[in-house]
Each structure stands twice: as C-alpha cells, then as structure tokens.
Amino acid sequence: MASTNSGGDDDGGLLSVTASLAKEASLYFQSRKFDECLDLLSQLLEKKPDDPKVLHNIAIAEYFRDGCADPKKLLESLNNVKRRSEELARASGEQAETVNNLGNKVILGAKGSGAGHQISSANSGSLVFMDEFDTSVAKLNIAVIWFHLHEYAKALSVLEPLYQNIAPIDESTALQICLLLLDVALACHDASRSADVLMYLEKVFGVGGVSQGDSGSMVQQQSTNLLTKYSSVPSSSSVADVSNSDLAASVNASENPLSRTLSEETLEDDTVLVLSSFEISGQNLARPVGLSSSNELSRTLVDKSISTVDLKLKLQLYKVRFLLLTRNLKQAKREVKHAMNIARGRDSSMALFLKSQLEYARGNHRKAIKLLLASSNRAEMGISSMFNNNLGCIYYQLGKYHTSSVFFSKALNNSASLRKDKPLKLFTFSQDKSLLITYNCGLQYLACGKPILAARCFQKASLVFYKRPLLWLRLAECCLMALEKGLIIAGRSPSDRSEVRVHVIGKGKWRHLVMDDGILKNGHVDSVGTDDCFFGSDGQPKLSLSFARQCLINALHLLNCLELNYPKFGLPSNSSLEENESMEVTSSKNSNLKNLTGLDSKILVGLGQVTSNGDAKEQKGGTSLETIQNSVSYCDDMCERENQMIKQALLANLAYVDLQLENPVKALAAARSLLELPDCSRIYIFLGHVYAAEALCLLNKPNEAAEHFSIYLSAGNNVDLPFSQEDCEQWRVEKTVDSEELIGGSMAAKNSSPEDSQDVLLLNPEEARGTLYANIAALFAMQGELERAHHFVMQALSLLPRSREATLTAIYIDLMLGKSQEAVAKLKQCSHVRFVPGGFHLSTSC
C-alpha cells in the first residue's frame, strides 16, 4: 500500500532518514526549541515537498515560535493542510470501500443509547484514510483553536464528524477529541451530546471503574493500552506538558521546587487545597530546557503513574459538570465527593469550584461562598475573575444586587487585565470570559432598574449569546423598562401612568379643568413606529419600542428553531405566527411523541433501580449509565419547560409592544397565540385576554372583546380573581430545590423574596382583578351601556383607587351621563390627581 504513496519514498534508507529527522524535530518541539525544530522541519520539507503532515507541524511550530500571536493565521494554514491531505487521498485512490447501505440495518437498531446517533449517519460517505492522509490531528487542532476562541458551534462542526468515526483514530488523539467535544458540549449546555460522549468514554476507555461482564477484560486491556499512550501525550505536547510537569512536581518534589515556593500556596493556610496549575496552566512556569533522554524517561515514568489517576479525576469532574448541567444535584453531590477523594493530595481547585457551584445550585449560598474562598487563587487573574463573578452570582441570588454589581465589575476588571498580558496565548483567549460576565452584569442592571446600562451589556454579550432566545427577551425588557421609566418616548407620557393630570385653566368664574389625555405634548406617535435604526451612531443600542419588537421576533424565531430541532413535546403550532410549519413537521412530532412515551417507561424502570440500589453501588457501570440517561431526559424536560415559559413571556411582551405601537392587528395575533399555548400560566392567560380585548376594541369589535372577559365574569356583575397568589409563586419558583437541605436554602430564598417579587411581578391578583373591572367598564362605556359601566368602574376604583385609567373612565361615564358636577367632584376628591396650573401667559402673545 505504501507503494501508492506519491512521495515515492520506497527507498528504505530515505524513510529512515526522514523518520529520524521527524523524531528529532518532535523532541525539539517538546522542549520548546522552536527555531531548531523549524530548521529540521524545513529540511524534511525539502525531502518530502508538500507533505501535509510536515506542513502541519511547521504551522504549529511557527505559531508557538511567534508567541501564539495569530490564531486566525494558524487556522488558515491548518485548513490548507487539511484540504491538501484530502486531495492527496482522493488522488491516490486509496480509499476504503464506501460503506454500502444494506437495507435492513434499522432492525438491529442502536445497541446502547450511547451509540444512538453514531449508527444512523455513521460513516456513509466518510472515508477511512490511510495513516499518511489522516487529517484527524489537523482537525483536532482546528477545533482546539475554535474552542479557545469561544466559537463553540464551529468547533462542534469539526469535532462531530471526527467523533462519529472515532474508532479508527489513534487512541491518544481520539481521547483528546472526546475530551474537547465534551468541553464544547458542556459549554453549549448540550446535555444529550455531553451524555453521549461521557458514556462513550466510560465504555471505551473504561475509566470510572466500569466492568461489564466478559467484555471487561478486553476493554481493560484496551484502556491500559490507552493509558500508556495517553501518558506519552504530556511529554509530547508542549504546553500541556508544562501543566503536567507542575503536577509531576507535586509528587516528585525535586522536579521544580522553585516554582512551587513561588506559587501562591503560602497565602492560603489550607495547604491541602493548594492550587497547583492542573487545569489552569501555570503560565509563569518556565519549562526546564534540555533534551536529556534520561530525564525524559524518568518523567514518563512519573507521568504514567499520575495520568491514570489524572484521567480518572478529569472524567469524574466532567461527570460532575454534566450532572450540574442537568441539575441532577443529588447525584452531583455524590460524584463531587468521589472527585474530591480522587483529588486527595493533589490539585482540587476545579473540584472545589464545582462543589461551590453545587451548593449554589442547591441554594446553600453561604456554603458556596466558603468553598469559593477555599478554592481560589486570587492572585491569578483568570481565576480571580471567575471567583469574583461567581460571588456576584451568589449575591444576586441573595437579592443583594448592589454587592453583586461590585463583584461583577471586579470580575470584568480582572478579565481586562488578563487581556493586557503579552504575549497573548491561545489559552488567554479562552480564559477571557468577559462576555459571559457582561451578561451577568446586564441581568444585575436590569434588576436594579437601569435599562440602558443593561441593554449595553446584553448587546455586548450577544456576540456569544445571539442564539439564545432569553438574551433577546432581556433586551426587549430593557426597552420596556426604559419606556416605563420615561427614558424613551412613546405615545404615552411616562409620568402619567400613576396619576391623573388636570390642567387648571383660568380663574374665577372662568375656571376650567382640562384632563390630560396622556398624549405627550409634541410627542408625535408616528416617530415611534418608523424608527428603523436600532443602533445609535456610537453603536450602542437605541432603545425603542420597535427595537423591542424586533428583539421579541428574533427570540420567537430562535425558540421555534429549537423546537424544530428537538420536537419532543411537539407544540401545536400557532397558526398566526408560524405559518411555515408544515404538516410533515407536525406528523414527525407526533411520532416522536410516541417514541417518547416508550422511553419514559424505560426511564421510570431505571429510576426504580437507582433507588433500590441505593448509594452502595453508585459506581457500578450500569447504574452510572442509567443515571446519565435519566439526567438527560430530566434536563430535556426542564429545558422544554423553560422554553415554554419563555415563549409565554415573549408573546405577552409582543402583544404589549404591538399595542404600544398602535398596531392592534399584530397585538391581537400575538395575544391569541399566547392564549393557544398549552399549559399557559394563568398570569399570562390573564394578560393574553386583556391585551386581546383591548386590541379588539381598537379594531372596533367590542363584542368580540367582551368574549375575552366573559370567562372572568361570574354572576353577571362580579369578576373573579384571574389568578391566585400560588400562580405567582409557582411562576417565580420553578426551581429545582433540593429537598434535602431546604433549611439553609429556604432561609436565603425568603430573605431575597421581597426584593425579588417586587421587581419581577408587578401585578398581584387583586390588582389584576381591578384591571379587569376597569377594562370591562371601559368596554361597556364604549358600547354605551353606561349604567353597567358605572358599576364596574366603581368596583375598579375600590380595588385600584390610584389608577389613572379607572379614574378617567369614571369621569367619562359621569360626563356621558350628564353629571358634570359629579365628575368635577370626583376629580377633586381623588387623592392622586395632580392639578397643574395652565401655565400660559398672555403677555407673550398679545
């Protein structure tokens, strides 16, 4: 087969020459002598012109020699290498027989669910190249770069095909592919993909004490084989080596004592929790230079003993992250304990961060803070930034927004100084989490009622989160808050929301009262709708109602895309908004629904087993697989629920915005879609009815509007509570609260609730009822049923004595009934009317 190689190196002598050159070059690379390394590589290139692998290694070595300055350039070279390899492979014709699709493979189906989607598309069309054309390393490197640049979707698009056909790939590369894919999937909050990779790792690499019957021996053999290979990875790859050499140092103290004492351990009394740079590469550590082979050999020996545990710990930590992602907190608690056991005596900073996250998720905020304090090495900028950010999260959850803002801005400062580090390393990019912190900042500003600052944060964060519907909802909320606070001009002047303004014109017998109708002076309503430019000249978002509308539309679109991708719990399509959902889609949804019910029963059985097994056998392979599967399905359910909640909020906001934009037709469509949602919260049903009724009224269809109120009317003239206090609570606390340790958690939750509830939910059930009374009164008034209108408006005023709208409606009804004296009296009695002097001076005009 080698004879078909275009290189024409049949000559054994030449082969050995290039092979030894290659070996030497790789040794130079490992010892970070990039100039020497590149020298050898250029010699190699002369012997094997255009060889993709030589070009590949040249690109990597040059990148390091140039101080990791230009990842984009490296990407370009790597892509060229990849293309070149593929061309050569095609040209050589040395392709494995493409897999023919034998019709009935479906019958066999997937063996484990872990193999689930591998089989379906597995290798149709993918070619198994011979070694020399193998591009997996180049692809892995491309994915690594994308990962560090936070371009997870791009990394995924490279990794996924590699993972689908991972078996033929060299084991150490395969492991790195899996680990990277796992990191990407976790970063994307993609539970099912993470589960898939996790299960594959457990199955194939057999780490985590899985033993599966007879195949075990084989797997074991394979995994030891892998581990020897893996152990060679650190010594063969340059920078990873640095971190690992540091690790080695913690065992083999003579290795690098200087860097140890320099590190920050002296600052922390807790020497057990010493932060070595296991996960956080020790950037300041200079790797001992030298090509001494005996040194190399001893290192590998040390490394081997470490990396078995090392890999085990790594996988255990991945598992914890996965369980946290899927909010399987109970299991996460067990696994994190296990991780701490494995990590005993070595670096445990990652484990501590995760443990803190666990307590945070469980609502044990004080404990979370303690763990953070124990784990952090605050002198290291990247860590310090994360540390501050996480503290910010905790204080936010405690309702202490001001404190949280202090920590978030500290975190941002840390990030900024991280970026100033020269030369930039690839790792620096991935360590820069400023955009994520900025999102947190946005939430905090929103909670503090600063919509413009919040919008700036969200806009910055949109660079990473633009695919998240929630981001766009938050931006829309910024607009609405700005509107509410009178920071943007709309049809209605802001200060009038709560009070009736009455202009007093003239004096004495000529005195007149003019009721402000809320139309802003000079506030041309048309200027609101036609504003097409969403960003100011400075690139900052210009908050406006039409911008809010665009954000909401974006979010709905993204949400619908999500539903199409995971059509598990197919929603009935909202005819008015999603016309493009074809019949096919709905039918496929139905079939998926069927599948799911089957799956559910299986999961239930699995759950039963878990509980009957108890804690004793938590590490058993089967149970662990089931745990992972259960977590995924639980997580899917949860995401589905959250997306449903988001959708309700989006449609309600859209209806509101459309009403504000004086677009009753669209408002009506949005409100109707909201009312059609399955399992809609009663709060949003209420809003849907209120918005729909107003829209219908504006469209001059009062009778249809009345229908929307009919469900709330009992005994003719009484209005029921549209929703209960429990509905509000339920809506707010759709959280997974760990029942075990509610004591600490609920305390914290209670502390924070008053502040929370006020800014999250403006309406209480009684106010909602008052709103209904007022709007029904307005409707009757429009229809000319003044007596009934009068009855309802009086009810409304008793519930909402401060409502501007209800007061004005009451006065309107009096005027229509010819009772102008009573109207005047009502105005004067009303406590929240502001009488403004006419403020007009004749002198200027006469």
Added chain:
Amino acid sequence: MLSQEESGRVFALLKSDHRPVEEIVSDFTSKFPRHHHFAICYSLLLLLEDKKALNSTERLVAFAILHQAYSSQKSSANPFISLIINTSCDDEAEKYERAFILQLLSSGTSNINKEFLKQSAADYIKGFDASSHSFPQHEQLQQQYCDKVHPEPYNSSHINVSVKNVLPDPDVPHGCDANSPEFELQTGAKPKLGSGDRDEVVAGLLANLSLKGLGPQWIRPLPPRFPVLDRELEWLIPDNNHELVWDHGMCADTSRGAAVRDLIAKALKGPLLPAQYEQVVVELANDPKLVYHCGLTPRKLPELVENNPLIAVDVLTKLINSPEISEYYTVLVNMDMSLHSMEVVNRLTTAVELPKEFVRMYITNCISSCQNIKDKYMQNRLVRLVCVFLQSLIRNRIIDVKDLFIEVQAFCIEFSRIREAATLFRLLKTLGLE
C-alpha cells in the same frame, strides 16, 4: 394638541377684532402648515361649543376660519359643517352671528359674495341690520350644504365615543350664580373673589385642548419581567486546557500493518496456515487500531467467515465499539447459514455482548434456513447444527428462551425425527416454561 407658540398665534388672530376678517383668514392659511389646520379648527370648534368662552367678535373670526380653511372644497366636505349649520339655525344664537354664518355659507367657493369679509368683525356687528336677512330652516340648509353624509374623521373607535376633556369649574363663592355679571373682571378695579379673566381661559384652553378628547381608558398592564432562570447567570469554572497537538504521524512508517493487510486478503480466499493465523492475531492485538486498517469491509465479511471463522471472530470482537459494527451484524445475519457462520456467532456470544435483536434474528434465520433446504441430507445436517447451537446458547444464558419459546418449540416438533431436536425439546421442557 397645539404647541404653546401655535396656540398663542391662534389666540392673537381671534383677538384681532379690528382687522378685516379676510386678512385674518389669509393669515391663518399662510402661517399654519396645512396638516395642523384640522387640529386648530377642532380646538376652535370646542371653544365655540362652549357658548360663553369666546366673545362675539372672536366667535365671528372663529367661524370664518372654520369655514374658510376648507373653502377650496365643497362645503359638505368641511368636517365642521354640522356645527356651522347648527349654529346658523340656533334661535338662541345672536342674529348677527347667524347672518354672518349664512353669508359665509352662501359665499361658497366663489369670490363674488365675499365683500362682507373685507370688514372687521367689530364693524360687522356694529353695522348689522337684522331686517335685511332671512333665516332659512335647518332642513333646507342641511340639504343645500350637506348633500351627503360626511363620515366623522376616523381614527379609532375611541374618538366616536369620546367627550370633550374640558370641564367648567367656576370658582365662585358658594351659592352665587356664576353667570351673574358681578364676577366680570372690571378693568382698573381690584379683582374680587370669583372673578376671572376670560382671555386667559381662551388662551389656556387653546393650549390644552386635545383632538381626542376624553374616552374610556384601558388599563394596559405591563408584562412582568421574566424571572431569572436557574442557569441564566453564568457561573464560571476554570477551563480544561486543550493544547495544540503535534502530528506524530509525520513521516511515520506507513507500511504499518501491510503484512496483516496481505494476510487478510489471503484469508478471504482460503484458510490460512496456523503460523499465518498466529501472526494476524498477534499483530491485531499489538495495535488496536490496526483492525480498522486491515482492509476488511462488511461486504467482504462472508468470505472471511467461510474461510477463516476464527479470524472473523477476532476481528469482529475488536470492532465491537466501531460504528460500523451494525453493518457487520447485518451482513452476518443475511449470509447463508453454515457451520462456520454459526461458529462465529456462537463464539461471539461468549466473547462480547451482542444486541438481543441480532441474536434473535439470527436464530429465526437459522430455523427458516432449515425449513427451506431441499436436500434431505443437508437439511438433517443443518438441523443438527442449529440444535446444538441453540443448546449452547441456552446453556450459556445468551438468549432468554421465553422470547423464542414458541418458535423453537415448533422447530423441535417439526424435526422431532432428528435426535438433537428431541434433546433440545427436552431441554426446553426442563426449563419449565410450558
């Protein structure tokens, strides 16, 4: 609503009772942009409706503006025509006012009858002679000037039902009549309680009257802010450091496994020698990835199974985690039944965990192969093989007999003449499944 400055100018126009009406009207049309005319006229209309708000000369000017602003069109197109006509027929209105309006109406679009506009409003009232005017009936005027019903300017349904948002609220001592002249402002005199300046009111009203008036008000609740979801706040943890990887495949020995590839190719043609078999097994064991590069594909599997079943078992065992394995299973199920294929499956069942569906399908295929075979001798041979195979599977607990009980039982009865089938039948009995 008018701006301060606009309302001031309108007020000034109303007050100029000594300028010729014509001049005032042309001032109005030239000074105010056309699209503001309606709003201004509407304010004037509201003032005119309140009969006491404007004095006599102001009223004349206001009517002139109301009419003349739309004089280029037919009078029926004037949005204020109904007020104009109603006032001209109002018996309570002053005669000069009614006459003035009638003259306005009859002037129409032409310029002939516009002489009367050349005098000021004050002069018109001064020189007015009631006897020279006739006052036609409402219906007649209606017919004459409103040939068709003009719809109200449509904005939304609110405007149809809205009322004027102005309420008179005379501030006079309790029990006094607000209309009595005692509260008129006396020039020079100290203003007494309850007196007020009418001009101030007119100007103020002009500045504050709104087009829409007051209608029933809807409460539009602001949607609640979405609660912060559990995972929404970004919790940060240290990253795993993924580093760039050196490609060790560079200039590597590509002849790796060439020997094995050759041997596998040979193995497809005929049985290998024991030494060759050894070599394949050892090399495959040494390099776990070699199996993917040994040149075997699902399509070639049947040949390998027939010629070298042991190598097939070895290779399939190593491919167990490959995504391709299902392809291999499919081929294995569909190939012709033979001693070797059964041997391979039997050995596989003990070496790895096979998918249940696969084993089941394989057995079903075995049974149907037995039934379909024509050659009696070959059939007997195959049935005996299948029986032994099944016994082995059952004894090793590879299959759950419950799944296949009826099928296997029927098979045993069909071939009960064969000793092995009878044995298998007894085995089934002892399992006590009946």
